Amino acid sequence: MTDDATGPMRCGMVAIVGKPNVGKSTLLNALVGQKISITSRKAQTTRHRITGIRTVGTSQFVFVDTPGFQTRHSSALNRSLNKAVTGVLGDVDLVLFVVEAGNFTLGDAKVLALLKPGIPAVLIANKLDTVHRRGDIAPWLRDMQQRHEFAEFVPMSAKNPKDVERLFAICEKYLPEQPWWYGEDELTDRSEKFLASEIVREKLFRLTGEELPYTSTVVIEQFEEEPSPKHGRFVKIAGTIVVERDSHKAMIIGERGERLKRIGTEARNELEKLMGAKVFLQLWVKVRSGWADDEARVKSFGYE
Numbered sequence: 001m002t003d004d005a006t007g008p009m010r011c012g013m014v015a016i017v018g019k020p021n022v023g024k025s026t027l028l029n030a031l032v033g034q035k036i037s038i039t040s041r042k043a044q045t046t047r048h049r050i051t052g053i054r055t056v057g058t059s060q061f062v063f064v065d066t067p068g069f070q071t072r073h074s075s076a077l078n079r080s081l082n083k084a085v086t087g088v089l090g091d092v093d094l095v096l097f098v099v100e101a102g103n104f105t106l107g108d109a110k111v112l113a114l115l116k117p118g119i120p121a122v123l124i125a126n127k128l129d130t131v132h133r134r135g136d137i138a139p140w141l142r143d144m145q146q147r148h149e150f151a152e153f154v155p156m157s158a159k160n161p162k163d164v165e166r167l168f169a170i171c172e173k174y175l176p177e178q179p180w181w182y183g184e185d186e187l188t189d190r191s192e193k194f195l196a197s198e199i200v201r202e203k204l205f206r207l208t209g210e211e212l213p214y215t216s217t218v219v220i221e222q223f224e225e226e227p228s229p230k231h232g233r234f235v236k237i238a239g240t241i242v243v244e245r246d247s248h249k250a251m252i253i254g255e256r257g258e259r260l261k262r263i264g265t266e267a268r269n270e271l272e273k274l275m276g277a278k279v280f281l282q283l284w285v286k287v288r289s290g291w292a293d294d295e296a297r298v299k300s301f302g303y304e
């Protein structure tokens with residue numbers, strides 16, 4: 001990657017797609033250079049179409065993260081997720097198709113089938129650091145070449161900054177020559193309110209582990225900024241964690257409310273850092289059974 005400001009001005013949209021858990025959010029965060037999308041060990045934590053923006057030299061990359069492609073269940077929530085993926089793929093300049101290096105499963109094949117002809121796709125063979133037999137990668141790459149006409153093949157690790165820098169240099173030439181859409185320092189076009197719900201959701205999944213179904217969601221009901229002579233910025237946030245069962249509610253609240261308190265404290269600390277503000281955060285837990293199957297309710301929670 002070059003940082004010199006010579007050459008034509010470029011700007012373009014880059015979609016990051018792949019089945020759940022291959023490392024899309026990790027890659028996006030590494031590319032944008034700051035935590036924007038939420039990562040966790042639990043699959044399917046990314047539901048929204050999140051953009052991250054990075055300007056390097058004369059090129060501006062506008063990244064679009066997509067939800068993990070759902071195949072197992074077909075509730076209204078999953079249909080909405082799938083629509084988000086297919087919608088994104090039609091109007092981007094470049095697709096980064098992420099798989100785990102050395103692997104290709106039916107789940108990967110289903111996402112690959114969504115790629116549109118005419119839009120260049122780069123194969124990202126991620127998590128290379130976990131591959132012990134590097135010799136197996138060359139024949140695997142040849143096999144991948146048969147499956148799709150990829151523009152480039154990039155074996156890498158999203159956790160290795162050198163690999164991430166190299167990826168920029170590889171992607172740059174696929175951006176069209178045109179003026180930038182965003183300011184040089186902008187990182188995301190998502191609101192702080194949206195980031196607040198994502199951060200609470202991340203803490204929720206981190207602190208409840210594998211037991212909590214991914215249909216649990218967070219709705220921010222209040223997001224108000226008040227002038228504060230003492231703190232500069234002061235933001236009051238109230239949110240509701242919506243779950244499907246009483247047992248999930250009990251799990252989140254924990255013994256004597258300990259777990260919910262921790263979720264709130266960790267989320268508040270991170271929000272304060274991110275927003276450079278003093279944050280007052282209130283969280284509730286509500287049970288709404290079957291919401292993931294209810295089309296209207298999925299919409300009311302902000303999923304298109």
Ligand SMILES: Nc1nc2c(ncn2[C@@H]2O[C@H](COP(=O)(O)OP(=O)(O)OP(=O)(O)O)[C@@H](O)[C@H]2O)c(=O)[nH]1
Nearest residue numbers: 021022023024025026043044045046068127157158
């Ligand atoms: N060893 C290793 N682990 C990685 C790498 N990239 C991502 N991971 C891990 O893989 C897991 C899943 O990463 P995510 O970035 O959340 O995956 P995702 O594809 O966005 O997942 P969904 O949101 O479910 O679609 C996390 O535990 C990451 O830390 C990598 O290059 N090497």
